[in-house]
Amino acid sequence: MSIKSIAAKIFARKIYNQTQAWSKKPIETQLEVFKNLIQSAKETEFGKDHNFASIKTFEDFQKNVPIRDYEDLKAYIEKVKIGEENILWKGKPIYFAKTSGTTSGAKYIPLTKESMPSHVNAARNAILHYINETGNADFVDGKMIFLQGSPILTEKHGIKFGRLSGIVAHFVPKYLQRNRMPSWETNCIDDWETKVNTIVDETIKENMSVISGIPSWVQMYFERLQEKSGGKKISEIFKNFNLFIYGGVNYEPYRAKFEQMIGKKVDSIELFPASEGFFAYQDSQKEKGMLLLLNSGIFYEFIKADEFFTENPKRYTIGEVELGVNYALIVSTNAGLWGYNIGDTIQFTSLAPYRVIVSGRIKHYISAFGEHVIANEVENAMKEATAGTDIVINEFTVAPQITPSSGLPYHEWLIEFEKEPENIETFAEAIDDSMRKQNIYYDDLITGNVLRKVVISKVSKNGFQEYMKSQGKLGGQNKIPRLSNDRKIADNLK
Template sequence: MALKPFLAKIFARNIYHKTQAWASNPIETQRKVFKDLLHQASKTSFGADHHFDQIKTFDDFAKNVPIRDYEDLKPYIEKVVNGEENILWKGKPLYFAKTSGTTSGAKYIPLTKESMPFHIESARNAILHYIHETGNSSFVDGKMIFLQGSPILEEENGINFGRLSGIVAHFVPKYLQKNRMPSWETNCIEDWEKKINTIVEETFDQNMTVISGIPSWVQMYFEKLHQKGGKPVGEIFKNFNLFIYGGVNYEPYRAKFENLIGRKVDSIELFPASEGFFAYQDSQKEKGMLLLLNSGIFYEFIKSEEFYNSNPKRHTIGEVELGVNYVLIISTNAGLWAYNIGDTVQFTSLKPYRIIVSGRIKHFISAFGEHVIGKEVESALQEAIIGTNIRINEFTVAPQINPKEGLPYHEWFIEFENEPDNLDDFADKLDQAMCKQNLYYDDLIIGKVLRKVVVTTVVKNGFQDYMKSIGKLGGQNKLPRLSNDRKIVDLLK
């Protein structure tokens, strides 16, 4: 065995045992994080405003620190952006991860010297857990590609800012620098289509072993590789055997990916965000991702159905239940306090605590009280294509409240790689699967409040064209799986 794969196995074993130490003592681990966060931020403006010096218990914290989203926290963040110190966290942040999507435009999420290492270590540890469990470490000698945003940063008031993936690019460990692709110059290309074409040219004749990115954009890369080589990606990259992804559920893409690759490859799911690195898949055998309880993040959980109540119950890690849909609330060593990141999760295991991302609290369909979430539409689609040769490129779902005739319905906009032989039969399967996923939806179908789903086909590259039209082609941008209005689908049409 070559030296690097051998050392990787030793390193992987050490990290596995360190993980087991905190994962087997979750409540105490979170208690220590909670106390440390309050202590380090006690002399900040936010800490003074919310009486951190008087907070002794979680109940004290919940009484003093209300749940906030970005807009609520914005007055504090604006002070930090303007260069003021000791506002949300001690000193100044190292970086701002700049993202879009709020009503007021850009969001600036702070990254501090305390929080930044966890973004790097968590991605690394996900790979090391895979090595420890499978014994496969040969890929570390090959080339690895991480499809990401530009690493070019701007500076304002002494703080650099850019896309999270671009910031992380500055922290690639030295032992991976020779393996990492694409080149720095290519990574700096802003135009996504030009960037992908250049990456194809750079990587085509390389020994690629690991490929990472959001599935929809990796799919675009694979399609262009296939166009250039005229054969499956797995034949172009004979040693490619590990796909690392995050941001969206891989399952709707899996059949298309396996067709493009020409064989199955192992995969690792990550749950990173600008606000923190929350979880990674620690096992190929178990469902869900290990929630990172020792990474400078204190977690709270609010049941989704109670979230919009005037005073919803805030649960800590020791109070969560399996299978319940929770809104994820975080307090971090980057200075976010009782912060609603907008994601919903469900626990698949309590020993250790593993989660799946079930959707977004603002991305749901409840035009008729059904409250359908992202996990349900993804699971229904997966069930509908089992045992068929149907392959899906992309999809989204929206309600049709005022049809020209007949009952209202949920409309599924799907870009097929392989269309069903009979679209009506496929819609029937999809509707039956949705009825299993959501009892309220089933009641509405039975009660003839809704009629069965309608499937509308989207032309090839229709979703890519939509994302391009709104300036969100590539990078870390994701298409919402479902919406409670028709803003997205009206543009698609």
């Protein structure tokens, strides 16, 4: 055992103990965060506009600060972008993270000197919790790769602009720099396909022990490695690769393909990062869900997803949530976001400590007939339908077909298979059965002959990659929505 791995175990125990301290008093921890946020921002323009000086309780805050999305906050953000100070948070942010928007095009999310440490430390702490629980620390002596955006930043009015993953690349600790892949020059390549090919050339002969990234783009990296190596399994190329770190999408739909490509099972750690904040990470290999970070300068509120689009829905705080309920996640942060709807929905898997899974996006659902199918349901259905089979899925998405050329409407599952089922109808039946068990409204529509059962359409090899390329969204933090309430993606794929 190296000195580095021994030191990692000692540090891991320290971080674990610190986590235990705040996670055992969640309500008190969130109250402290809340008070600090209000006190710190009461002299800002936003704080004065919303009378922060009078806010003493959560109820006061909810009366004064409505739920907002990016468009609602944009007027304030535009002032910050041109260099004005004390608008959303004291002083000026040090960065703006550029991220993809929906109705508003690109979004610019502020990062401050107070918020930046949590973006860096949370990923580190996830790894340290893994070390503390498993005792596995040998990987710290190997090479680690983080598939991410370019670290090249621009600057305006004293604020630097870039992709979140590129910004975070500037904060990699010195003790990891020697182990980190790819090179800085390669990380700066904008074109994703060129970048992946260059990463393959740089890493194929290295001792890679940790690989991290969004599963769909790591899959592309693995495929290129196999092409370069003449079809070798990833575990043959990287004999000490034993830990996969991911975020952004559910790993389960990719797991079978990954294990086939790797040639063995490897441990994994799930992260829940976003430009708006680093919200949670998997703190245990034995428990379901990710630990919600209640002490990281973020005050959380939760709105039941099925009430979200009603007038004045109830906003719950951490002590009021229930297991298994689908909530829209609302945050107020030390980067100057207030009552901000990040767009993700979560469910709690544990209340002691508070652990969550990401169940989907509040605007990504299918409810063409009132069924309100969410991402978590379609991912569970795919997992159940492929369990115990040799079927391998590369990627999939689901859309409603409201006006078929004949017969009843249906949900169309567009699937790119690596290994197809022997009987596509039997496979569709298994998916449909799972959906009906999970979603009572969908079951009623099938039973009532409003919808017919699931229809599967095959997508050609690399079809999803080609679609993302056509949209200018190949690589980086971009990902295919698991489902949508219209046919824009479906019709493009077909």
